[in-house]
Amino acid sequence: MSLQTENLTVYYQTLRGDVKALDGATFTIADGEIMGLAGESGCGKTTLGHSLIRLTPPMRFVEGRVTLDDEELPVWDMEKMNGFRFKRISIVPQCAMNALNPTRKIGKMTSELLESRKVSIRATLPELKRRLDLVELSHDVLDMYPIELSGGMKQRMVMVLSTLLNPSLLIADEITSALDVSTQQAVAEMLVEFRDREFVKSMIVITHDISILYQIADSIMVMYAGQLAEKASTDVIIHSPRHPYTRLLISSLPKVGVKYSEKRLTGIPGKPPLLLDPPTGCRFRERCPVAFGKCQEEPPFVEIEQGHFVACWKEFERNA
Amino acid sequence: MKKPKKKSEFLYFALRNKKLQVGLIIVLFFLVLSFIGPMLTHNEPFAYVNPGGAEPPSSEYWFGTTFFGQDVFAQFAHGLRATFLVGIIGGGLGTLIGILVGFTAGYRGGIVDEVLNVFTNIILVIPTLAVLLIIAAYLEVRSLLMECIFIGLTSWPWAARAIRSQTFSLRTREFVDLAKMSGMKPLKIIFTEIAPNMMSYLVMTFILQFGGAILNAATLDFIGLGPTDAISLGLMMQVAVLWGALQLGSWWWFVPPGLAITAIVGALYVMNVGLDEVFNPKLREM
Amino acid sequence: MLRLDNVSKVYRIGTFGGKELHAVSDVSFDIGDGEVISLIGESGSGKSTIGKMILRLIPESSGTITFNGVDISTLEGDALKEYYRKVQGVFQDPFSSYNPIFKADRVFRIIREEFFPKIPGAEWNAKIDRSLKAVGLNPGDVLDKFPHQLSGGQLQRFLIARALLLDIEFLVADEIISMLDASTRIDVLNLLADLKSRGLSVLFITHDLSLGYYISERAVILYRGCIMEMGATEKIYFNPLHPYTRMLMASVPRLDKKWEEAEVDLKAKQSQLTGGCVYYERCPVAGKDAGCARDRPALIEVEPDHFVACSKLQRGTLE
Numbered sequence: 001m002s003l004q005t006e007n008l009t010v011y012y013q014t015l016r017g018d019v020k021a022l023d024g025a026t027f028t029i030a031d032g033e034i035m036g037l038a039g040e041s042g043c044g045k046t047t048l049g050h051s052l053i054r055l056t057p058p059m060r061f062v063e064g065r066v067t068l069d070d071e072e073l074p075v076w077d078m079e080k081m082n083g084f085r086f087k088r089i090s091i092v093p094q095c096a097m098n099a100l101n102p103t104r105k106i107g108k109m110t111s112e113l114l115e116s117r118k119v120s121i122r123a124t125l126p127e128l129k130r131r132l133d134l135v136e137l138s139h140d141v142l143d144m145y146p147i148e149l150s151g152g153m154k155q156r157m158v159m160v161l162s163t164l165l166n167p168s169l170l171i172a173d174e175i176t177s178a179l180d181v182s183t184q185q186a187v188a189e190m191l192v193e194f195r196d197r198e199f200v201k202s203m204i205v206i207t208h209d210i211s212i213l214y215q216i217a218d219s220i221m222v223m224y225a226g227q228l229a230e231k232a233s234t235d236v237i238i239h240s241p242r243h244p245y246t247r248l249l250i251s252s253l254p255k256v257g258v259k260y261s262e263k264r265l266t267g268i269p270g271k272p273p274l275l276l277d278p279p280t281g282c283r284f285r286e287r288c289p290v291a292f293g294k295c296q297e298e299p300p301f302v303e304i305e306q307g308h309f310v311a312c313w314k315e316f317e318r319n320a
Numbered sequence: 321m322k323k324p325k326k327k328s329e330f331l332y333f334a335l336r337n338k339k340l341q342v343g344l345i346i347v348l349f350f351l352v353l354s355f356i357g358p359m360l361t362h363n364e365p366f367a368y369v370n371p372g373g374a375e376p377p378s379s380e381y382w383f384g385t386t387f388f389g390q391d392v393f394a395q396f397a398h399g400l401r402a403t404f405l406v407g408i409i410g411g412g413l414g415t416l417i418g419i420l421v422g423f424t425a426g427y428r429g430g431i432v433d434e435v436l437n438v439f440t441n442i443i444l445v446i447p448t449l450a451v452l453l454i455i456a457a458y459l460e461v462r463s464l465l466m467e468c469i470f471i472g473l474t475s476w477p478w479a480a481r482a483i484r485s486q487t488f489s490l491r492t493r494e495f496v497d498l499a500k501m502s503g504m505k506p507l508k509i510i511f512t513e514i515a516p517n518m519m520s521y522l523v524m525t526f527i528l529q530f531g532g533a534i535l536n537a538a539t540l541d542f543i544g545l546g547p548t549d550a551i552s553l554g555l556m557m558q559v560a561v562l563w564g565a566l567q568l569g570s571w572w573w574f575v576p577p578g579l580a581i582t583a584i585v586g587a588l589y590v591m592n593v594g595l596d597e598v599f600n601p602k603l604r605e606m
Numbered sequence: 607m608l609r610l611d612n613v614s615k616v617y618r619i620g621t622f623g624g625k626e627l628h629a630v631s632d633v634s635f636d637i638g639d640g641e642v643i644s645l646i647g648e649s650g651s652g653k654s655t656i657g658k659m660i661l662r663l664i665p666e667s668s669g670t671i672t673f674n675g676v677d678i679s680t681l682e683g684d685a686l687k688e689y690y691r692k693v694q695g696v697f698q699d700p701f702s703s704y705n706p707i708f709k710a711d712r713v714f715r716i717i718r719e720e721f722f723p724k725i726p727g728a729e730w731n732a733k734i735d736r737s738l739k740a741v742g743l744n745p746g747d748v749l750d751k752f753p754h755q756l757s758g759g760q761l762q763r764f765l766i767a768r769a770l771l772l773d774i775e776f777l778v779a780d781e782i783i784s785m786l787d788a789s790t791r792i793d794v795l796n797l798l799a800d801l802k803s804r805g806l807s808v809l810f811i812t813h814d815l816s817l818g819y820y821i822s823e824r825a826v827i828l829y830r831g832c833i834m835e836m837g838a839t840e841k842i843y844f845n846p847l848h849p850y851t852r853m854l855m856a857s858v859p860r861l862d863k864k865w866e867e868a869e870v871d872l873k874a875k876q877s878q879l880t881g882g883c884v885y886y887e888r889c890p891v892a893g894k895d896a897g898c899a900r901d902r903p904a905l906i907e908v909e910p911d912h913f914v915a916c917s918k919l920q921r922g923t924l925e
Contacts, residue, residue, distance in 0.1 A: 040788060040789060041787055180648045180649060181648055181854055181857045181858055182853060182857050184857070184859070185857040185859070185865060188859070189865070208787070208788065209859065210788070210861070211816075211858075211859035211860055211861050212859045214859065214860075214861050214864070215864055215865050238861060248789065249788060249789060252788060252791070252792045253816075254792065254795070254819070254820040255816055255860065255861045255862050256815060256816045256819050256860055256862060257819070257843075257862060258816075258819070258820060259819065259820060259821075259839075260795075260796070260799040260820050260821050264796060264799075265792045265795075265796070265820075266792065266793075266796075267789045267790055267791070267792040267793040267796075271757055493702055494697045494699060494702040494703040495703055495704055495705045497658075497661075497663055497695075497697070497703075498697075498703055498713065498765075499716065500662075500663060501661060501663070501690055501694060501695060502690065502716045502717055502721075503686070503687040503690050503720045503721065504716065504720060513705055516705075516707055516708075517705065517706070517707060
């Protein structure tokens with residue numbers, strides 16, 4: 001097993017109390033799996049991604065256990081995590097283009113980064129060059145300032161840097177949002193290539209754009225209001241989802257070939273609950289078309305068929 | 321009219337901000353003193369009341385007397401009034417001109433902005449001291465009001481620049497576009513959409529101008545370019561040093577005015593920092 | 607109803623304004639009554655600039671925009687206000703469209719002050735009520751609230767309600783749903799389609815192809831300020847002829863098919879417009895074709911309601 005989390009719970013501290021941004025996340029990612037993490041804003045996907053690698057205030061670790069390659073990840077301890085960051089687990093943050101220090105040449109930044117991890121620059125340089133070739137960046141890039149690169153180039157540079165030490169797990173947080181369509185495809189496919197060439201073992205791709213996940217992810221995990229709703233292989237999520245939220249979400253996405261005049265799509269009425277004081281039980285029940293009495297109790301995230309996890313009492317009923 | 325939610329949040333933080341509290345108390349203290357001070361003493365500032373000349377503070381003369389036997393406290397109390405007047409009129413004038421120029425340049429942009437920029441830079445670069453010396457050479461009598469106006473007319477560039485850049489950044493926001501599409505005239509847009517968003521900025525600019533004007537006036541007074549027919553804290557210090565207070569050790573003559581100026585201007589700047597924290601939530605210490 | 611004729615927008619950039627940036631180059635198209643046209647392009651394509659020019663927020667450098675036969679650049683003062691009674695816009699960022707220190711329904715009040723100064727209170731409230739219900743909002747939920755108390759979807763619909771108060775004929779929707787959540791997007795989209803069936807014309811600016819397909823009859827594909835292809839939506843989507851359109855159709859992540867091996871030239875850098883086809887440098891089929899580098903291709907009608915601007919196609923050398 002590459003990554004395993006058990007009941008991971010992380011809250012945000014605010015003036016008005018704790019926002020229960022991530023509640024009881026339990027899931028596994030296998031070796032070599034690219035898992036897409038999808039959901040709407042406020043669902044907790046960014047919290048999940050960041051809590052695995054950099055749990056800083058105002059995030060607060062409440063409880064849970066995370067293991068990476070059978071070794072426990074002390075996510076609550078920023079200092080101990082230093083030993084893991086970049087080497088075993090790495091992240092390509094949102095707006096990665098802004099992650100590059102504008103006053104440093106890229107090469108200098110890279111060597112500083114490697115030095116801080118006690119890795120010899122000289123030893124890594126040939127590999128770095130090979131990877132630059134792979135993402136079609138010329139070696140001159142190391143001598144340039146970030147401002148001289150385009151958005152797509154910066155994104156690819158950050159991807160190369162984040163994966164340079166071959167981490168087991170890479171977290172990609174909305175890395176395609178700010179890119180042009182063609183660069184988007186190139187960058188997304190690059191992720192897959194990194195996995196195929198074993199630069200990275202597994203990945204969590206966080207995005208709100210499910211169509212990108214359809215193209216590159218092996219499995220998709222859908223979150224709602226801080227809890228896990230469903231996880232299954234990409235095909236199953238897109239074509240035969242079981243959780244009511246996933247179903248409504250997928251059916252609300254416009255596809256080429258579907259016109260308003262022929263088939264009117266519908267959204268999900270209502271709003272997600274505020275996580276300052278979330279409702280007890282299943283957090284989707286207020287908007288759920290099939291909610292019933294049992295939904296007052298929080299449904300566990302359970303495997304209803306091989307590799308397909310759902311948190312929904314209705315679906316458990318159907319399976320029984 | 322209902323108060324927006326932001327106002328009560330502002331008051332909540334305003335009243336709890338230590339810097340704002342301390343600064344405000346100090347400034348208010350001196351302000352009140354400037355009002356009632358002259359009423360507490362029946363001596364005129366320039367009257368020669370003490371034949372004994374310079375004497376240290378006593379129960380009769382709370383701040384002692386000057387070399388000429390004038391009541392230092394009387395001078396101080398009246399001087400405070402002058403100081404605050406300069407602050408309000410000089411600082412106010414500077415802020416007003418700064419607002420006019422800044423908003424116009426920031427909102428219109430283009431050639432108007434270029435022209436106003438050149439104008440602002442010229443005023444900025446003029447050596448005010450030299451100009452004042454020339455004016456002083458021609459005028460025999462200089463009034464307090466003249467000093468206020470002069471300070472106002474030469475200190476506005478800083479305000480104008482700051483307001484211009486804020487206006488620039490605000491006018492590209494989409495709610496300004498929306499106002500344009502509602503048929504609003506540009507002047508109305510500036511005053512109803514942009515200015516309210518900059519309220520905190522404008523208040524802070526005024527406070528800075530206020531403090532700056534007081535300091536400017538004190539400097540001008542000290543080197544002898546102050547008003548000829550009034551008393552101010554800076555003038556007190558000028559006369560004190562001129563007439564040997566330092567050598568004679570008559571500290572009571574120049575220490576009160578000096579301390580007062582330092583305290584007022586310092587308090588104003590501390591208030592400003594506090595206000596910045598109140599207006600800008602990101603600076604607040606949780 | 608609305609017509610663009612050879613509209614261009616040129617910006618001076620660089621030190622001392624030495625260089626020129628052609629944000630929009632010689633764009634011509636028209637929109638009829640009750641029609642929705644998608645203006646599709648990536649960032650830098652000039653689509654937002656066109657929207658702003660139509661809304662008279664930016665002046666055009668050359669060409670004319672006519673609304674019901676009148677050149678809108680001639681409108682001033684009251685005439686301009688009349689224009690805004692018929693033409694309005696909604697932008698991408700719902701939160702930026704509201705002045706954060708005021709309540710959201712202030713935008714309604716502004717409309718009242720500017721356009722309906724003498725209307726009695728009860729009649730105005732009824733009008734607001736109707737508008738809000740027409741966009742699917744509950745007046746009790748959204749009135750008297752600050753922008754940060756409402757969701758993005760509600761704010762966008764609020765803006766559409768504002769436009770409806772004026773009884774508009776034409777709406778410029780500039781990426782209005784890209785910042786909304788997936789589940790609310792479709793509601794706003796459906797709203798636009800509903801309004802269209804009641805006679806509203808919409809210029810739907812987007813970078814998302816599937817959205818364009820969902821609600822528009824015609825589409826215009828823009829690249830770096832020039833129209834590459836335009837025509838009936840079905841024809842563009844199922845028979846794309848321009849190399850750029852083809853690339854878009856192939857690269858946009860879709861839920862109905864997976865990406866094919868696409869030739870994406872990542873090394874190509876953008877340069878200034880020097881006279882030839884704007885897509886020349888990234889075009890997979892142009893090769894070293896001198897014609898493409900030299901001539902700016904014109905929009906040719908290759909079949910009814912399907913126009914393409916490609917030199918190679920014109921010369922019959924496009925595979």
